[in-house]
Amino acid sequence: MKKTKWSLLLVLGLVLSMFLAACGGGDEGADDNQADDNNTGEQTDNNTDNEGNNNGGETGGDEEKVLRMTEAAEIPTMDPSLATDAVALNFIHATYEGLYRVAPGGELVSGIAKKDETEVSDDGLIWTFHLREDAKWSNGEPVTAHDFVYSWQRIIDPETKSQYGPYFFGGLVKNATEISATDDDGNPLYPDMYGKVEELGVKALDDYTLQVELINPAPYFGSFAAFPVFVPLNKDFVEAQGENFALEVENMLFNGPYVMTEWKHEESWTLVKNENYWDKANVGLDRIEVSVVKDRATAVNLFETGEIDRVGISGDFIDKYKTSPFFSTELEPVVFYLQFNRLSAEKADLMNNKNFRLALAQGFNKQDFIDVVYGNSSVPADGLVPADFVKHPETGEDWRDINGSLLASDIEAAQEAWAKAKEELGFDEVTISFISGDTETGKLITEFFKNEWEKNLPGLTLELKNVPFKERLRLQREQLFEVVFSGWGPDFLDPMTFMDLFVTDGSYNDGAYSNDQVDELITKAKTEYATDPNKRWEAMLEAEKIMMDEVAIGPVFQRARSFLTQPYVKNMKLNPFGPDYSFKYITIEK
Amino acid sequence: MARYVTQRIIYMIITLFLIATATFFLMKLLPGTPFNLEDKLTAAQKAALYEEYGLNDPLPVQYANYIFGLVQGDMGISFQFDNRKVEDLIMSRIGPSAQLGFQSLVLGTLLGLILGLISALKRNTGYDYTSNVIAILGISIPSFVFAGLLQYTFGVKLGILPVSFWDSFKHTILPTIALAIFPLATVQRFLRTEMLEVLGSDYIELARAKGLKNSVVTYKHALRNALIPVITIMGPMVVGLMTGSLVIEKIFAIPGIGEQFVRSIQMNDYSMIMGTTMFFSVLFVVVILIVDLLYVVVDPRIRLTGGKE
Numbered sequence: 001m002k003k004t005k006w007s008l009l010l011v012l013g014l015v016l017s018m019f020l021a022a023c024g025g026g027d028e029g030a031d032d033n034q035a036d037d038n039n040t041g042e043q044t045d046n047n048t049d050n051e052g053n054n055n056g057g058e059t060g061g062d063e064e065k066v067l068r069m070t071e072a073a074e075i076p077t078m079d080p081s082l083a084t085d086a087v088a089l090n091f092i093h094a095t096y097e098g099l100y101r102v103a104p105g106g107e108l109v110s111g112i113a114k115k116d117e118t119e120v121s122d123d124g125l126i127w128t129f130h131l132r133e134d135a136k137w138s139n140g141e142p143v144t145a146h147d148f149v150y151s152w153q154r155i156i157d158p159e160t161k162s163q164y165g166p167y168f169f170g171g172l173v174k175n176a177t178e179i180s181a182t183d184d185d186g187n188p189l190y191p192d193m194y195g196k197v198e199e200l201g202v203k204a205l206d207d208y209t210l211q212v213e214l215i216n217p218a219p220y221f222g223s224f225a226a227f228p229v230f231v232p233l234n235k236d237f238v239e240a241q242g243e244n245f246a247l248e249v250e251n252m253l254f255n256g257p258y259v260m261t262e263w264k265h266e267e268s269w270t271l272v273k274n275e276n277y278w279d280k281a282n283v284g285l286d287r288i289e290v291s292v293v294k295d296r297a298t299a300v301n302l303f304e305t306g307e308i309d310r311v312g313i314s315g316d317f318i319d320k321y322k323t324s325p326f327f328s329t330e331l332e333p334v335v336f337y338l339q340f341n342r343l344s345a346e347k348a349d350l351m352n353n354k355n356f357r358l359a360l361a362q363g364f365n366k367q368d369f370i371d372v373v374y375g376n377s378s379v380p381a382d383g384l385v386p387a388d389f390v391k392h393p394e395t396g397e398d399w400r401d402i403n404g405s406l407l408a409s410d411i412e413a414a415q416e417a418w419a420k421a422k423e424e425l426g427f428d429e430v431t432i433s434f435i436s437g438d439t440e441t442g443k444l445i446t447e448f449f450k451n452e453w454e455k456n457l458p459g460l461t462l463e464l465k466n467v468p469f470k471e472r473l474r475l476q477r478e479q480l481f482e483v484v485f486s487g488w489g490p491d492f493l494d495p496m497t498f499m500d501l502f503v504t505d506g507s508y509n510d511g512a513y514s515n516d517q518v519d520e521l522i523t524k525a526k527t528e529y530a531t532d533p534n535k536r537w538e539a540m541l542e543a544e545k546i547m548m549d550e551v552a553i554g555p556v557f558q559r560a561r562s563f564l565t566q567p568y569v570k571n572m573k574l575n576p577f578g579p580d581y582s583f584k585y586i587t588i589e590k
Numbered sequence: 591m592a593r594y595v596t597q598r599i600i601y602m603i604i605t606l607f608l609i610a611t612a613t614f615f616l617m618k619l620l621p622g623t624p625f626n627l628e629d630k631l632t633a634a635q636k637a638a639l640y641e642e643y644g645l646n647d648p649l650p651v652q653y654a655n656y657i658f659g660l661v662q663g664d665m666g667i668s669f670q671f672d673n674r675k676v677e678d679l680i681m682s683r684i685g686p687s688a689q690l691g692f693q694s695l696v697l698g699t700l701l702g703l704i705l706g707l708i709s710a711l712k713r714n715t716g717y718d719y720t721s722n723v724i725a726i727l728g729i730s731i732p733s734f735v736f737a738g739l740l741q742y743t744f745g746v747k748l749g750i751l752p753v754s755f756w757d758s759f760k761h762t763i764l765p766t767i768a769l770a771i772f773p774l775a776t777v778q779r780f781l782r783t784e785m786l787e788v789l790g791s792d793y794i795e796l797a798r799a800k801g802l803k804n805s806v807v808t809y810k811h812a813l814r815n816a817l818i819p820v821i822t823i824m825g826p827m828v829v830g831l832m833t834g835s836l837v838i839e840k841i842f843a844i845p846g847i848g849e850q851f852v853r854s855i856q857m858n859d860y861s862m863i864m865g866t867t868m869f870f871s872v873l874f875v876v877v878i879l880i881v882d883l884l885y886v887v888v889d890p891r892i893r894l895t896g897g898k899e
Contacts, residue, residue: 070843182637247674265682267756267845291755293843297738301746301753 064286065588067569068308070293074266079246080231081155081162086580092228093579094271094288097256099129099148099210099225104585106389106493106576108222112143112232112255113210115222124217124530129225131208136276137234138254145204147232153197154233156180164229168491172221174201174213217530223492227578231255257283257584266292271583284571284587303564309588310565310572314376318562326564329377330574333389335498336487337381338554339511343479347432351482351511354551355421360483361407361554363414364452370557373444377562381555382408384544385498389490389576393533399495403541406548407555411456418457431461432482435475438466445485476510484510485556493577496525499540502552513552518543598882602875609871610660610864614653617863624669624858643669656864665868666861668854676865680847684869686756687839687846690765691831698770699824702777709778710785710816711808721778728775737768737841754843765842769835773827777820784816818889825881829874 071087080092093102099113109115113129120127135143155165156176169176178193179200188194201213214221224230237253244251249263257279258271271288273280293299296314303311303326313321321327340357342348350356366380379387387400422428434449436442446464453460467475475481488508490497500506503522504514521543529536547553565572568590574580624643640646644655659666665676705721712718744764745753752761788794789812797807839846847866854862885892 182641264845265679266850291843292845293754294849295840295843298741298754298841298843301741304746305749305753307753 065284066287066289067285067586067588068289069310070291070299070302070308072294074292075269077246078252080229080233081160081165083229084163089228089579090581092231094258094583095254095256095260096228096231098227098231100222101584102226102575102578102582104571104573104582108226108493111226113225122531124219125214127212127214127221129210131210132278133208135255135278138259138274138276140276141234143232143255144207145210146207147234148210149202149204150235151231151233152202153200155229156200157197158195168224172214172216172218174215175199217527219530219533219536220492220494220496223494223577258288268292284585285583288583309569310563313562313564318376321564324564326566327562328565329560329562331379331388332559332561332574333386333576334487334489334559335381335384335386336485336556338556339484339486341479341482341511343512344482347482350425350430350432353421353425355417355424357551359414359418359421359457360453361551362410363418363456364409364449366409366557369448372448373441377560378557379560380409381558382406383548383555384553385495386558390493390495392537403544406545407551414456429459429461431463433463433465434483435465435467435472435481436485437472438468442466479510479512490577495540499543502547511553515546515550518546598879602879605875606868606871610657610868613864613867614656617860618649620858624860660868665865668862669859676861679862680865680869683845683847683850686844687848688832690762690769690844690846693762693766694769695773695828695831697766698773699777702774703781706778706781706785709782710789713786725775725778728771733768733772733835734837734841736771737838740764740768741841756844765838765844769831769838773831776823776827780820780823781816784819785812788812788816814888818885821881821884821888825877828877829870832873
């Protein structure tokens with residue numbers, strides 16, 4: 001008996017150790033490799049320190065320019081057609097090149113297409129791009145117009161399941177909607193055309209000429225030409241890889257400034273300069289090393305020990321590092337605002353009263369709001385279009401500088417407007433509902449407004465509804481609220497991405513704002529003035545003034561992000577649209 | 591014996607089936623969808639995606655499809671990582687978690703046993719008090735505080751150990767210590783209590799009366815019995831440690847499974863939620879079986895088959 005027991009223990013022990021060995025085995029091998037890599041890395045760093053000077057962006061310089069950074073998440077996909085999030089867009093933009101490219105500061109510059117040679121027809125509908133003939137894939141094959149045609153057809157193909165493709169091209173590129181749209185049950189809306197990607201309005205006139213046919217003029221089409229989702233793809237390569245395309249380093253083919261050489265999923269990835277890139281001489285870095293670090297404090301500690309060159313910070317860290325020489329704050333073109341529901345079932349008369357809305361829009365301090373709710377470096381917004389986003393096509397002046405502050409916090413003015421509204425509407429006490437998310441931040445937001453408004457606007461009671469994201473969208477779309485807090489980030493580099501939000505029946509116009517004059521100006525900007533940048537801007541500037549004057553919405557703040565950056569990192573600035581960074585231009589100057 | 595194990599395995603399969611069923615339907619109650627651009631997608635685009643992933647089928651059909659795939663060892667494709675198989679994702683992340691779990695289990699249990707023994711044998715002395723204080727601190731300090739403290743002290747201030755990442759053995763030291771503190775404290779407390787009880791029992795008196803050496807009484811008779819409750823808690827603890835600690839993995843940037851599990855829930859990655867849940871469940875029932883079998887080895891009073899044979 002005793003003997004069997006011990007043999008049983010032995011067997012169990014063996015089973016357990018086999019299990020452990022199976023789990024740990026492969027991993028140890030990987031550890032060794034990694035340790036070696038690390039040593040090499042350290043040695044290179046030492047060389048860099050010793051040698052001092054460098055010679056600008058020249059290749060063949062002695063020191064290796066390495067940027068080390070962290071991301072809070074794994075790259076969800078390296079398939080350009082499927083990318084939706086910031087991390088994927090960032091590294092696809094670093095390794096691929098579309099027709100245009102985003103330069104630091106958000107300027108669009110030539111990519112595979114020569115920007116100065118792009119022709120747009122008089123009606124703004126036909127765009128002809130002339131491609132450079134020296135661009136190559138990382139396997140040496142030339143990049144041609146056919147690669148764009150293939151990629152764009154793939155994006156719009158319902159089989160591909162791209163999210164951004166149909167979203168951006170639908171209603172813009174000829175036949176994009178017909179090829180991809182379905183009804184709510186997934187049945188094709190245009191069965192004759194469904195899936196027929198060859199009907200898409202994009203053609204290769206020859207190997208180096210690409211023609212795109214639009215159904216509406218879109219002066220901002222250049223933004224899509226630079227958006228990482230619309231980069232070319234090598235048909236032979238993609239089809240040869242099949243389902244494995246872009247899953248691992250060996251399943252990818254690049255045409256951008258860098259190539260990915262190592263990708264340890266959810267752990268780290270490495271990019272090195274692409275030797276086959278046509279503009280290799282102007283690529284700023286030799287190597288980019290990215291590690292996944294989800295904990296903010298850990299990332300800051302890594303920055304402190306000099307293991308990474310840049311880190312994003314928020315909350316308490318901002319207070320701690322505010323005076324540090326490494327600290328900087330950059331504005332994002334994301335604006336948050338209050339929408340007032342004019343179709344509210346019970347309170348429509350209130351919500352349609354301009355003084356009532358004005359009192360709400362001005363009756364709190366925007367800076368206090370940022371400090372209380374976010375505690376970051378965001379700035380108050382006094383208009384719809386954010387600052388540091390778009391510049392006048394001729395004068396180069398920032399939109400916000402031209403139109404200035406249109407609807408700022410002013411509690412005294414708010415109280416005056418409140419008194420007038422009471423008189424006009426004949427109420428003394430009123431309750432309105434306010435919806436926001438059920439997250440920690442969502443609750444802080446509603447509590448802030450309840451406090452401030454009830455204090456500043458006597459007689460007002462705010463009924464708070466903190467609901468999950470999906471429910472909030474439903475309440476918003478079905479207009480079951482009086483005030484909602486929402487925000488918008490740009491889809492392309494043009495004021496229109498904000499300006500057409502609040503035209504009559506706009507998809508995101510949840511407050512049902514409607515003004516004939518605004519509608520007319522926006523329509524004109526989209527059609528008549530589409531090819532006249534000056535008039536187009538004037539129309540949009542005018543529309544914003546009218547909207548703010550009428551308190552169409554109550555702008556609250558523009559988001560900003562704070563960073564700690566080593567001084568030797570140059571040109572690493574947030575882009576106003578598309579990918580966060582333009583890695584091609586980032587460089588190290590020690 | 592063989593019959594007992596077979597019976598247990600059948601029960602295990604039923605348990606796993608019930609877990610799969612419950613998880614599947616609970617998961618479908620989660621609000622939201624797995625798609626990033628929900629806000630910007632038109633109804634038609636959403637419909638196409640739902641169709642593609644089979645989310646338009648009635649729930650019973652989706653359920654049947656899932657169970658059928660599971661039986662064949664197919665856990666499906668992750669929603670957040672396009673085209674990656676769930677089983678591959680799990681296997682690629684279990685390594686670091688298992689290594690970290692194993693190291694901290696060994697370290698924590700050994701230290702816990704030593705401290706527990708010292709406490710019990712030197713009851714109400716300075717040794718006992720010190721050991722207790724360590725255990726109480728270990729239980730009560732949240733692991734993110736302890737891990738952050740270790741990271742800041744040894745990584746940033748002293749600079750003798752890496753702040754984070756999972757490269758060499760050196761990189762595993764801080765997370766192992768941080769994770770070991772929990773098993774250490776738990777084992778210490780259980781062993782101390784149990785040893786004190788066993789040492790006061792009749793058969794220990796008898797053993798002493800027989801004139802056995804003190805060390806034989808302590809280690810052969812007392813300790814072996816006192817280990818039974820420790821083994822009981824070891825089962826769940828092994829699974830907990832091996833499958834990783836969300837907090838420790840996050841703080842030390844370790845590509846482990848614990849963090850992946852929580853994220854899959856936040857992202858509504860249905861196939862990944864199911865995959866990780868099933869993986870943990872299998873691990874759990876297997877470990878519990880092993881623990882049950884271990885009882886027989888440690889304690890002669892326990893019999894599995896209830897003496898029917």
